[in-house]
Amino acid sequence: MAMKKAATAAIKSLRSASSVSASSIFTRQLHAATGSKKIVGVFYKANEYASMNPNFVGCAEGALGIRDWLESQGHQYIVTDDKEGPTCELEKHIPDLHVLITTPFHPAYVTAERIKKAKNLQLLLTAGIGSDHVDLQAAAEAGLTVAEVTGSNVVSVAEDELMRILILVRNFVPGYHQVISGDWNVAAIAHRAYDLEGKTVGTFGAGRIGRLLLQRLKPFNCNLLYHDRVRMESELENQLGAKFEEDIDKMLPKCDIIVINTPLTEKTRGMFDSARIAKLKKGVLIVNNARGAIMDAQAVADACASGHIAGYSGDVWNPQPAPKDHVWRHMPNHAMTPHISGTTIDAQLRYAAGVKDMLDKYFKGEDFPTQNYIVKEGKLANRTAAYYSSRPSKRRVHGRRLKTRKATEAHLSIRLPPLFISLGVFGKVKLEMADAKPGMRKPVFTKVDQLRPGTSGHTLTVKVVSSKMVLQKGRPDGPQVRQMRIAECLVGDETGMIVFTARNEQVDLMKPDTTVILRNAKIDMFKGSMRLAVDKWGRVEVTDPADFTVKEDNNLSLVEYELVNVVEE
Numbered sequence: 001m002a003m004k005k006a007a008t009a010a011i012k013s014l015r016s017a018s019s020v021s022a023s024s025i026f027t028r029q030l031h032a033a034t035g036s037k038k039i040v041g042v043f044y045k046a047n048e049y050a051s052m053n054p055n056f057v058g059c060a061e062g063a064l065g066i067r068d069w070l071e072s073q074g075h076q077y078i079v080t081d082d083k084e085g086p087t088c089e090l091e092k093h094i095p096d097l098h099v100l101i102t103t104p105f106h107p108a109y110v111t112a113e114r115i116k117k118a119k120n121l122q123l124l125l126t127a128g129i130g131s132d133h134v135d136l137q138a139a140a141e142a143g144l145t146v147a148e149v150t151g152s153n154v155v156s157v158a159e160d161e162l163m164r165i166l167i168l169v170r171n172f173v174p175g176y177h178q179v180i181s182g183d184w185n186v187a188a189i190a191h192r193a194y195d196l197e198g199k200t201v202g203t204f205g206a207g208r209i210g211r212l213l214l215q216r217l218k219p220f221n222c223n224l225l226y227h228d229r230v231r232m233e234s235e236l237e238n239q240l241g242a243k244f245e246e247d248i249d250k251m252l253p254k255c256d257i258i259v260i261n262t263p264l265t266e267k268t269r270g271m272f273d274s275a276r277i278a279k280l281k282k283g284v285l286i287v288n289n290a291r292g293a294i295m296d297a298q299a300v301a302d303a304c305a306s307g308h309i310a311g312y313s314g315d316v317w318n319p320q321p322a323p324k325d326h327v328w329r330h331m332p333n334h335a336m337t338p339h340i341s342g343t344t345i346d347a348q349l350r351y352a353a354g355v356k357d358m359l360d361k362y363f364k365g366e367d368f369p370t371q372n373y374i375v376k377e378g379k380l381a382n383r384t385a386a387y388y389s390s391r392p393s394k395r396r397v398h399g400r401r402l403k404t405r406k407a408t409e410a411h412l413s414i415r416l417p418p419l420f421i422s423l424g425v426f427g428k429v430k431l432e433m434a435d436a437k438p439g440m441r442k443p444v445f446t447k448v449d450q451l452r453p454g455t456s457g458h459t460l461t462v463k464v465v466s467s468k469m470v471l472q473k474g475r476p477d478g479p480q481v482r483q484m485r486i487a488e489c490l491v492g493d494e495t496g497m498i499v500f501t502a503r504n505e506q507v508d509l510m511k512p513d514t515t516v517i518l519r520n521a522k523i524d525m526f527k528g529s530m531r532l533a534v535d536k537w538g539r540v541e542v543t544d545p546a547d548f549t550v551k552e553d554n555n556l557s558l559v560e561y562e563l564v565n566v567v568e569e
């Protein structure tokens with residue numbers, strides 16, 4: 001009950017989300033204090049399963065594989081699964097922790113009350129995606145930063161959704177149960193088993209997961225529809241073979257299969273109530289791996305009982321863990337599981353690496369990847385504010401490109417940077433955020449004009465056109481342990497030019513007219529424009545002079561991007 005209240009409060013309190021201003025809040029400076037930090041992680045307990053796979057880092061015992069790394073730097077790291085009630089382990093550490101790492105799979109509900117008690121708290125990290133278990137408004141008002149590992153498990157969820165669609169369409173679960181119970185009754189399965197081909201599948205929400213699902217559904221020759229706050233570029237729609245439906249209530253009744261892929265917000269909470277469900281096709285199948293509370297639980301159970309919904313599958317519940325008497329456990333034609341889709345071993349390694357990367361940046365006073373922020377030092381991140389805006393009905397999606405702005409494909413680009421995580425005794429594992437294939441990968445050389453917002457892992461050969469020092473702190477022989485230098489360099493090839501942010505020793509290599517290879521470079525967004533950077537996972541190498549002439553009239557850093565094309569009415 002307490003958990004339910006907390007989650008409700010988190011959403012309710014976002015009513016005035018857009019009115020939170022930096023000036024009206026008390027900001028706890030994220031990177032102000034140095035020294036030893038107290039970090040608490042709340043993860044599900046694995047018990048006897050903990051030792052079965054050395055890469056099982058998402059459980060309390062695995063502790064994201066960052067214990068040795070944290071402790072070697074003098075930080076205190078406490079991990080627990082005990083998250084409920086006034087005497088739980090988490091509650092004991094609330095008053096003096098600096099960082100709280102939580103996960104949607106075993107959510108520690110971070111209420112306004114907990115935030116108020118947590119006087120030292122600076123940073124809330126979600127190991128995974130979806131921070132609706134945090135009272136974001138209270139976090140913003142307390143000047144905190146909330147960040148998640150955006151993109152870390154989107155492939156895992158999209159694959160799982162495809163599986164659930166097939167399980168429901170084929171009426172798989174009763175067949176499986178027959179085998180277990182010694183039965184053999186083909187008719188009992190076959191009378192309601194279908195092919196997926198030719199069916200109309202609609203996704204409510206076509207962000208990272210929704211788009212990956214559409215991409216995976218395309219070869220099945222379905223009729224694909226999507227509804228989202230934001231329409232995709234037509235090129236992308238064509239690639240995915242999906243048709244945009246501006247009105248959700250016009251799309252839903254057309255669908256044989258509906259998949260939910262939006263976050264839980266004030267707008268989406270309880271959206272699928274009995275009135276909306278009544279308007280769906282009789283015999284509709286629903287897959288929901290987004291959040292349980294987007295559904296009215298009883299309305300779904302009633303519609304499954306009446307046969308109006310012919311099958312419901314998903315891994316998200318409200319609350320979690322689901323109580324033993326949750327109506328979804330006992331309704332007919334369901335294919336529910338605990339919250340598992342986003343916590344495959346591959347996903348765990350990716351979100352563990354993402355958490356480690358953010359902690360590292362936090363200790364060094366560096367910014368996180370922009371897309372990870374939900375709340376940044378007391379201000380709702382753009383994406384959060386847009387999703388939670390109390391005024392979206394006054395907005396409409398505009399299909400036309402604005403004059404100097406492009407709709408970004410950042411949402412589609414799931415190629416996040418390769419990351420390394422030190423997994424304690426398990427050694428170093430190379431992680432490719434997109435496809436998590438272990439081992440080495442051949443560099444694929446990219447041209448400057450192929451760079452897009454939100455992408456990373458680029459290897460390019462470029463000439464340095466100019467280099468300008470914009471920050472220099474500390475002398476090499478000075479008292480500071482660290483010297484810091486930043487130079488803004490224009491680099492380019494025969495297709496275009498872009499600003500490259502060189503740091504420290506990179507600055508020395510970026511001399512005008514030098515040709516360099518930028519390995520594993522990433523795009524950072526700065527005031528809506530792209531900049532290229534190479535962090536510690538990449539390399540800058542001086543190479544033989546290239547024979548191309550830089551196309552200086554195509555400066556990609558002069559193009560301003562925005563996430564959505566929205567026009568106020």
Ligand SMILES: NC(=O)C1=CN([C@@H]2O[C@H](COP(=O)(O)OP(=O)(O)OC[C@H]3O[C@@H](n4cnc5c(N)ncnc54)[C@H](O)[C@@H]3O)[C@@H](O)[C@H]2O)C=CC1
Nearest residue numbers: 129130205206207208209228229262263267289290341342
């Ligand atoms: N079951 C699991 O293990 C996991 C579940 N999730 C859930 O999936 C959700 C989606 O994840 P991503 O695709 O990575 O997020 P995303 O941010 O890339 O995409 C969300 C999409 O929903 C759209 N949207 C938001 N509010 C809307 C509204 N009111 N009406 C129409 N469209 C709306 C946005 O415009 C965006 O395109 C997460 O918020 C999380 O709740 C995510 C990862 C793992």
